[in-house]
Amino acid sequence: MITRDPWRAVAAVLATAAVLAGAVAAPALAQPAPPPTTTPFSTPDTGDCAQRTKPPAPIDASEVPEPGERAPEPLPVPSPAIGGKRMAECGVVLPDSAGPVPADISATAWVVADLDTGEVLAAKDPHGRYRPASTIKVLLATVALRALKLDTVVTGTAADADVEGTRVGIGPGGRYTNRQLLQALVMASGNDAAHALSAQLGGDPVAVAKMNDLARSLRALDTRAATPSGLDGPGMSTSAYDLAVIFREAMGEPRFAEFIRTEQIDFPGFPPDPRIPGDPDHPGFVIGNDNHLLYNYEGALGGKTGFTDDARQTFVAGAERGGRRLVVTLLKADVLPLRPWEQAARLLDYGFAVRRGGGVGTLPDASAAPAGGGPTLAAPPAADPGDRDLPAASDTRDRARIFFIAAGVFVVLALLVAARSVNRRR
Numbered sequence: 170m171i172t173r174d175p176w177r178a179v180a181a182v183l184a185t186a187a188v189l190a191g192a193v194a195a196p197a198l199a200q201p202a203p204p205p206t207t208t209p210f211s212t213p214d215t216g217d218c219a220q221r222t223k224p225p226a227p228i229d230a231s232e233v234p235e236p237g238e239r240a241p242e243p244l245p246v247p248s249p250a251i252g253g254k255r256m257a258e259c260g261v262v263l264p265d266s267a268g269p270v271p272a273d274i275s276a277t278a279w280v281v282a283d284l285d286t287g288e289v290l291a292a293k294d295p296h297g298r299y300r301p302a303s304t305i306k307v308l309l310a311t312v313a314l315r316a317l318k319l320d321t322v323v324t325g326t327a328a329d330a331d332v333e334g335t336r337v338g339i340g341p342g343g344r345y346t347n348r349q350l351l352q353a354l355v356m357a358s359g360n361d362a363a364h365a366l367s368a369q370l371g372g373d374p375v376a377v378a379k380m381n382d383l384a385r386s387l388r389a390l391d392t393r394a395a396t397p398s399g400l401d402g403p404g405m406s407t408s409a410y411d412l413a414v415i416f417r418e419a420m421g422e423p424r425f426a427e428f429i430r431t432e433q434i435d436f437p438g439f440p441p442d443p444r445i446p447g448d449p450d451h452p453g454f455v456i457g458n459d460n461h462l463l464y465n466y467e468g469a470l471g472g473k474t475g476f477t478d479d480a481r482q483t484f485v486a487g488a489e490r491g492g493r494r495l496v497v498t499l500l501k502a503d504v505l506p507l508r509p510w511e512q513a514a515r516l517l518d519y520g521f522a523v524r525r526g527g528g529v530g531t532l533p534d535a536s537a538a539p540a541g542g543g544p545t546l547a548a549p550p551a552a553d554p555g556d557r558d559l560p561a562a563s564d565t566r567d568r569a570r571i572f573f574i575a576a577g578v579f580v581v582l583a584l585l586v587a588a589r590s591v592n593r594r595r
Contacts, residue, residue, distance in 0.1 A: 213277040213501070218259035220278075220297035222246060224406055225501070227479045231401035241404035243298075247390050250296055252289060252410060253530035262292040264527045271515035276482075277501035278409040279512075281520035284417055284487055284494040287532035290523040291516075295410040295530070298391050299500040302475030302483045303335070303358045303399040304412055308380045308392075310355055310428075311419045313366045316379075319348040319424065323369065325439055329361045334400055336361040340439030340451055348424075349436060355428050355473060356458040363398035373397055388533040389414045401479045412498040414532050416472075416485045420496075429471030432464070433457040462486050462510040466517065470494065474509065484509040488517050495520045 219225070223243040234240050250257035261270055270291065278294040289295070325343035330336070337359030339345065345365065353362040367376035376397045384392040389411035395402030407415075419425045436456045441448040463469045463486075472486025482502040488495055497513045497520065507515070 211275075213275070214260075215277060215294035215297055216260045218294075218297070220294065220299060221259065222298065224299050224479075227401065229401075229478055231477070231479060232395075232403050232405065234403045238403075241393070244391060244393055244406060246296075251388050251390060252295070252532060256289065256292070256295050256410060256530040259294050259297060262289075262295060262529045264291070264523060264529055266527060267291065267519075267523055271512075271519055273506045274512050274515065275503040275505060275507070276484075276499035276509070276512055279500070279516060280409040280413045280496075280498045281516050281523075282413045282417075282496050282532055283525075283528070284420060284496050286525075287417070287534065288525070288528040289410075289413075289530035289532065290495070290520045290528045292409065292529060296391055296408045297500075298406045298408055300401055300405050300477065300480035300483070301392075301394075301399055301407040301412065301500070302401075302477045302480035304473050304475040304483045304485050304498075305380070305394050305396075305399040305405075305407065306354050306358065306363060306475075307412075307419050307425075307473050307485065308383060308394060308415050309363060309366065309376065309397050310351055310425055311415070311422060312376070312379045312383055313347070313351060313354075313370065314422050314424055317347045317366070317369055319346065319351070321347050321369075323347070323350070323365060325361075325365065326368075327442075327444065328368075329365045330442075332360045332364045332398070334360040334398065337436065337456055338451075338454065339365060341442055341444075343437055343439030343451075345437055349434070351424070352428050352431060352434050353436060353456060355425070356431060356434070356460075357456045358459060358474060360398040360400065367397040383418075384411070384415065387414050387418055399475055399477070399480075401477050407500070409498045409500050410530075410532075412483075412485050412500070413496050416487065416496050416498070417532060420470075420487060426470065429458075429460070429473065430463065430469075431458060431471075460486060460510065461508070462488075462513055465510065466514050472513075482509045484513055486510070486513050486517075490521050493521065493525075 255262050263270065278297045278299055280289060280292045280295050282289045322344050325339040325341055325345060327341045329339045330341055335358045337353040337357045339361040350362045350365050353359040354366065367373050370376040370379060373396065377394050380394040380397065391406060391408035392411040393404050393406045395405035433455055436454055438451040438453040441450060459474055460472050463471055466488055468489045470487035470489055472484065475483035480501065482504060484499040484502065486497055495517055497516045499509055499512060502509050502512060
């Protein structure tokens with residue numbers, strides 16, 4: 170519509186802007202929120218010991234053996250239970266004098282233990298068998314730190330770049346030190362970094378064998394890696410107890426302790442991919458640590474996140490308070506009603522409140538050296554995978570409304586100028 174009356178133009182455009190703003194907001198307010206990508210929260214009941222021998226049934230085909238191969242038999246169940254009599258229990262395992270566990274913990278299995286003494290302070294289904302997802306990268310990192318030189322430079326391959334799942338951004342022809350690969354492995358959960366490291370260990374089957382040998386040597390007998398990265402595969406298994414054992418061993422490596430507490434690093438780029446015509450140069454970029462406990466919990470030492478469709482949310486981390494260092498592990502958790510790092514924070518608070526010597530079991534003896542200091546930078550990553558499950562719809566509506574109002578004001582000003590110009594030409 171074009172009018173020669175500037176004030177009528179103002180009124181018309183303002184009305185149009187209001188309608189447009191309402192058109193953006195109204196459907197979003199009227200429609201129900203999209204369903205979450207995870208199952209609704211309910212406190213898991215493990216009292217029936219359903220996972221004593223193997224993880225829950227898979228929901229996809231990720232564990233189907235290759236043609237001509239058979240699925241591995243479940244790992245034997247040690248008797249007596251590793252860690253003490255109470256570690257054989259399948260429900261919530263608490264000290265006699267302890268209060269109730271924190272509310273809103275959706276993890277099906279969990280453990281809180283002392284990193285230095287090995288005392289298990291509280292647990293739920295500690296030896297129940299679940300899938301580790303990317304928390305198994307802690308085991309790979311420990312093997313790699315003991316076998317590879319950090320300053321060795323390796324060249325990225327197409328096989329690295331083409332791996333399934335989370336990738337940090339390795340490209341064919343890129344040059345990376347093992348230090349950078351390990352940082353990408355534990356900070357940003359790069360499956361491409363896992364592939365590049367396992368290739369140096371002799372390939373995926375050899376790397377997996379080394380990981381399983383280390384687990385057995387630690388008496389983490391519920392654990393069997395099927396892949397170096399944590400992607401689900403036939404026979405994959407761990408327990409909340411074993412994950413605490415594995416993390417405790419890794420924290421005995423000062424470089425591991427440094428890497429998991431590093432907030433961000435510069436990561437190399439790579440040249441054009443010869444497989445893609447016209448592919449541009451890929452400059453370096455910054456990668457951030459995806460563990461939000463690191464940024465939000467006082468005394469956090471770092472840790473490792475994980476997720477697959479079958480494993481659900483998994484998590485392991487450490488924290489220090491008053492000279493006491495604890496580890497917390499979560500398996501088969503959900504992002505509702507609390508995200509895994511928030512559940513871990515509540516369980517850590519609970520563990521710090523348990524008096525020394527009042528625990529319910531022990532981790533096997535291990536060389537757990539104090540965590541080494543490492544570089545930390547200021548900016549956390551923008552979001553974790555759980556944040557993508559629950560988008561902030563109200564923020565989106567507000568931004569759209571502001572945009573249309575601003576556009577309407579701009580049009581008003583433009584019409585006023587045009588109208589005055591028309592009046593001058595009369």
